[in-house]
Amino acid sequence: MDFKFSEEQEKFRQGVRDFLEEELRQGLWEPSCDAWIMGHDPEFTKRVAEKGWIGLTWPKEHGGQGRSFVDRLILTEEMLRYGAPAACHWFADRQIGGAIVHYGTDEQKKELLPLILRGEAYVGLGMSEPDAGSDLASLKTRATEDGDYFIIDGQKTWTSGGSHMNWIYLVARTDPDAPKHRGISEFFFETSLPGVTVQHIVDITGGVHFNEVFFDSVRVPKKCLIGEKNRGFYQVLNQLDYERSGMERLMANYPLFEALIQYTKETKRNGKPLSDEPIIRSKLAQLKIELEIGRLHMYRVAAVMDEGRAPNWESSMSKAYGTAFEQRLASSAIEILGLYGQLSPGSKWVPMRGMAYHSYLSSKGYSLQAGSSEVLKNILALRKLELPTQ
Ligand SMILES: Cc1cc2nc3c(=O)[nH]c(=O)nc-3n(C[C@H](O)[C@H](O)[C@H](O)COP(=O)(O)OP(=O)(O)OC[C@H]3O[C@@H](n4cnc5c(N)ncnc54)[C@H](O)[C@@H]3O)c2cc1C
Known part of the structure; x- marks a missing residue:
């Protein structure tokens, strides 16, 4: 090795x-x-x-x-x-x-x-619906064949892509009579098609990065179907492994980590730099240990992909680990900043451009997006530990 x-x-x-x-x-x-x-x-x-x-x-x-x-x-x-x-x-x-x-x-x-x-x-991922998150196969958005078109009706939610989104990768039901995993297909088309309405969602930090997307009899040419009709769910499972495999689940808050180290060196409390405090040194060192372990997880997943295998339990494990790390990083930053951690980016007293505030609030969603930690641990239990299905 x-x-x-x-x-x-x-x-x-x-x-x-x-x-x-x-x-x-x-x-x-x-x-x-x-x-x-x-x-x-x-x-x-x-x-x-x-x-x-x-x-x-x-x-x-x-x-x-x-x-x-x-x-x-x-x-x-x-x-x-x-x-x-x-x-x-x-x-x-x-x-x-x-x-x-x-x-x-x-x-x-x-x-x-x-x-x-x-x-x-600028692509949005149209998977989740108000009643279909972890259990994606229960999605209700319909794609009904009509000559050279599919007619799409339904709603997606939490579609990341912000206000720039101009294309959507959509998962919709093409066979309502088939067992729920077997009647789903994937489509890729522009959001400028008549009948598509994109409504931005303002998140807990005040940012706009995801949307609700409504489809009202949208005529989508058949050439927009990606892959095999009714096999979309299985295609998505494979894509999700790739979605979970990236470094973003570990490093998305790295600018906060770096700024926090600098902050503790430059900020004095009771006449001494914060970095002199044993508990703060220990917290930062612990985060560094975890970050490096996380990097090894991520590179292992990439190596699996280079072997031509789909990283399944490997990407579940690295994503579950990475988001837990990010949550600990955000919590540690808030603890180290004390009351300053509660200041929003708009405040003139806010340290580190409000990154701790942003990360702490955002971190609640990290273990939900792209598969919740509970679901990922279930995958690991099944595929790696070979525990029986529930
Ligand atoms: C920041 C962010 C960005 C997102 N971006 C997108 C996007 O671009 N496109 C998109 O389609 N979706 C997106 N999502 C939605 C995301 O995929 C869903 O939130 C996720 O799949 C969970 O679905 P849900 O919110 O409906 O929760 P639910 O599925 O209702 O789950 C609720 C709780 O129940 C637990 N749970 C559910 N099933 C099980 C089970 N079988 N075993 C144990 N526990 C279980 C979950 O872990 C969770 O804690 C995003 C979400 C977030 C937070």
Whole structure:
């Protein structure tokens, strides 16, 4: 077992860092927590696309670079370390492009992949519904065949993609008479189609990164069906493994961690820097231990993907671990800041641009999004520990 990165990988990481450092030097954006899902910046996405950093792992014949998932993880780790505003292309790059490479027709690959590679598809993930979250197979949104079209009726909720979303990856029921897992299909289409209404949801931090999306007799051409009709649920299961595999479940609040270390060095309480306090030193050291363990989990998942296997229990384990770490990081930051931790980003006294406040409030949702920790532990119990099904 070799835990080292290759020379080429180290060079690639440095290249990503140089690019991001230069962006910061030019003052193009500020590092922020959760920027992978909340930092919608089309211009940044365009610059990333120009570097060829979207579709890194796709085959070369589809415009990708045929690089490894470990290479891609290096890229995303650095994007998260710097808190770069990558939300416009994140979902398309992470899972939708890959799904089209895997399940799409030649025509879809020719039409849709270049759009993603250019960083022009700001994709929302239309899975959850008001009565279908963990149990996605009970979704009710219907897609009914009508000549060359499917007519879509229903509602999605918590559709990340913010106010920039212009495409949606939708899961809908195409056979209401089949057993619930077997009558579902996937679609990919523009949200500008008549009958689609996107309503932004303001979250607990005051940010807008997810939406409610309503479909009222939306006529979607049949060419928008991705993969096999009625096999969508099984396709989604595979995509979810990829959704759970990324470094964002561990590093999305790295800018807070770094700022917190700096803060404890610079801030004095009772005439002494906070970093002199044994309990604070111990807390920060503990977080560092956990962060490094988390990185190993994440790189293991990428290595599994490079072996050509779908990371199933591995990505469940790393996601459950990563979000628990992020919750502990947010709680530790609030404890260390004391009453200052309760100040919102708008306050002139708020430390660290309000990152602790943001992360603490957001962290409640981390163990829900992309599969709740309870559900992920069930997967682990079943697939790795081989406990009997309930
Ligand atoms: C920040 C954020 C972003 C999101 N983005 C998207 C998005 O882009 N697209 C999208 O489609 N959805 C998105 N979601 C929704 C997310 O996928 C759902 O919240 C998640 O699947 C859980 O579903 P639910 O909220 O309906 O909760 P429920 O499924 O109702 O679960 C409620 C509670 O019951 C527990 N539970 C449920 N089933 C089991 C079980 N079998 N065993 C043990 N415990 C169980 C859960 O762990 C949870 O604690 C997002 C959510 C968040 C918080």
